[in-house]
Amino acid sequence: MNRTAIICVDDEQTILDSLKIELETSLGDNYLIEMTQGGEEALEVFEELVEDDYEVALVISDYIMPNLKGDELLKRIHTISPKTLKIMLTGQADLEAVGNVINYAKLYRYIPKPWQADDLRITVKEALYSYSQDKALAEKNAQLQTMNQALEKSNREQADLISQLHENENRLRQFLEAMPVGVCVTDAKGKPYLINKAGQQISDRAIIESAKKSQLQDTYQIYLAGTEQLYPKAQNPILRALQGESVAVDDMEIRQRDKMIPVEAWGTPIYDQERNVAYAIAAFQDITERKRAEAERERLLAELSQLNQDLQQANGQLEDYSHNLEEKVEQRTVELKAAQQQIVVQEKLASLGALTAGIAHELRNPLNFVNNYAEGSVELVEEAIEELDNQSEHLDPDALDYLKE
Template sequence: MNKPVVICVDDEQTILDSLEIELQKSLGDEYLIETALGGEEALELIEELIEDNYEVVLVISDQIMPNLKGDELLKRVHEISPTTLKIMLTGQADLEAVSNAIKDAKLYRYMTKPWQPEDLKLTVKEALNSYIQQKKLAEQNAQLQQMNQVLEQLNRKQAALISQLHENESRLRQFLEAMPVGVAVLDAEGKPYFINQKAKEIFGKGVVPHTTTEQLSDVYQVYQAGINQKYPVEKLPIVRALKGESAIADDLEIHQGDKIIPLEVWATPIYDAKGNLIYAINTLQNITDRKQAETERQKFIEELFELNCNLELALESESELANAAKRFVPNEFLSHLGHKSLVDVQVGDQVQQEMSVLFSDIRDFTALSETMTPQENFKFINAYLSRMGPAISAHQGFIDKYIGDAIMALFSGEADNAVKAGIAMLNQLAEYNQNRINSGYVPLKIGIGINTGSLMLGTVGEQSRMDTTVISDAVNLASRLEQLTKNYEASLLISHHTLARLQDPSQYNIRLIEKVKVKGKSKAVAVFEVLDGDRAEMRDAKLATKSSLEEGLFLYYRQHFREAAERFQEVLTINPWDRVAQIYFERTQQQL
């Protein structure tokens, strides 16, 4: 850091040397002592020092100098460095020069020549001390001015903040007043601070001064819902919020005379920027309408429950009726007609589609029934039918009607379903017969005929009495096939229409036995016997002679009766109980 500079100016070198020596003795190394011969040299020196960042604190100048006198020099110095102190040192100065120096250069002191060393020493030190004090004062003034500016800015900001705070408080109050629910605020000490208009309507009063936390339930008449007891203060949501807890409650009531107002309350604490709890605020919702709605809803639920119970009873009754009706009119029949309920069925409803028809009948039932009482007859028939029905439904069929001991069943979809159902019926019959034999009864024999074709399903009758029916030549042919089972002592016969619609006929044991002409039709219908439901020994015997029988039939229908008779004789040699071979052998004998 550069030392402060003291400059001595005179036009005589001896005087300058003398001044420099005395000042160095007096000031030591704290200051840099510079000299200049004349005013112009002094000005150049000052400008150089200032340019090099030296601080020129004092200029001691003679008055009488060539070219530039002392008072003029000091005036120029003041213009260059206003803070530099000036001392005029001369023996010939007049009052005008001193006055000019004081006026234009702020002259610090005037000293006469020759000077007294002690006087010079004291004057210079006083000047330097004065400079230092003025410098400090200037710095302090600058700092004070800067602080005043900062303070002024802070005051402006504070005023703006206060104005904004007042505006925010006003807006907050307007907002709280505009809320559709009651709002109440406690300060940190638990005293009421703010209550909006809605809350005043609920409480019947506003802020009650000097109310303590312990007095809240009493002052504002807060009760526990449903009982005539004051609400415990420590459980009030807003009091819990004063402890830093967010709380909700819907079991409060406000009593205003005879008027009771149920409330739902939400409360939460409010903190300042430092995390200190300063308020607790809660909202108050009048839930009178909700309570009334809940009461009405509960009543409605009870009524609905009762209605539902009655409806369940009605549905159970309807279900029982539907199940009862289903036993008389199969749901499958209704489904084919496009109806879900028997109620929807009208006289004349009908639909046409391809189906397989199954007829079954008990052989010699008339003779059998004559040995039983009416009660035994019905018991026997129901025992038999209860075993046949499941075999039909298990293969996607349904029973259209019972005709005494006979069954008429329908199958939509694949013809295999009807054939498999017939085989299953024969298997069920075998088990049933074993039980009958074990019980001392004679076994039963049944015949089953199946045909596939286009049917008309519909309803016939009149409005007060109707029935379901199936109309088609296909039905008549199925019935005819069932009747043929008696002639040929076969268990299950199918038409070539059914055979043609089987997915894989090779899965079954089938043989051709007849060509039948149906009434009203010009073409004969081929009849096939399905052997899968026969007893094993009977089935094996028929399969062993199948090719011979079918060759005989081919020859018979070609009217080669002798050759046909030979084939039928071959069959009877192996299986003398084959009724089909017996019939055709007799027919050939009649033709020979």
């Protein structure tokens, strides 16, 4: 806080001494009181005080002084420091001079000489009080202006934040509306706060503000899938989220007027800065197609299982048939080999019979034919006998008896 000073200006030292005594008696040491002879000295002292961080609250000046009159001095001081109060103390100033100071230097008071001590004391105290009040008011105004500027800045920032908040809220709503799943938000008491378009389509209902936490299942017709039982409160994703749990269920069913919609739902708590549950958000989607696909998959799996059983049975039958066929083929092969061997023996026996008949015929011919066939006949007989020995075990008993005959 700057110190406060008072400057007294007169060209007579006795006047200055009297002023100093009266002012110090009245004001004590609360103010620095400077005495100057003439206007030029007063301006120099004024500048020095300002440089030393003093506030010159009051200048008391005579009017008639050499070189620089009182009215001109006060106008210059007013130019330098408009807040400094000015008192003219003289017995020689005319009305024009006083009016000039009032108009251009904002003269606070005119006191004629010789002055009354009480009048001077009261006037000076009033001037200093007025200065302090003006200073306090100026400080308050400056503070108020600073506060107003800060408030305006805060209001602009708040307006920007509100605008940004509205923009974010609008963007969030657009995001929620664009989501292909239903989204429902409730406050901490379970009162519905928001439900997006997909959620309204699935539930066939908009926000029901009168709905209570204990009535959500009945209000939105939420059933346990495959039953006529309302969904248990202890398992409701919204209610569990309000208790701080994050859950997922797929056994819910929403009843509309003309159909039942199986849904899968997720519940998540939303916390405030104090980590208290402020909201609960539930996302849910229609899983009709998934349930239909699961049923179709189960049906196909059952069909595949039955086909697999049938195939295994057919494979078993095929294995049995293959085994029987192999046995029959093997048996037939043995029979064919035996028959083939019999045919070979029969052919050789037939050749032997023909040879024997030929030999008998040749024996009737002249002896010159005997020598021609003798060697060949011997070889044939030997081969036939050897073959007969080898095949005799395989010959049909009846055929063997016939040959022997």
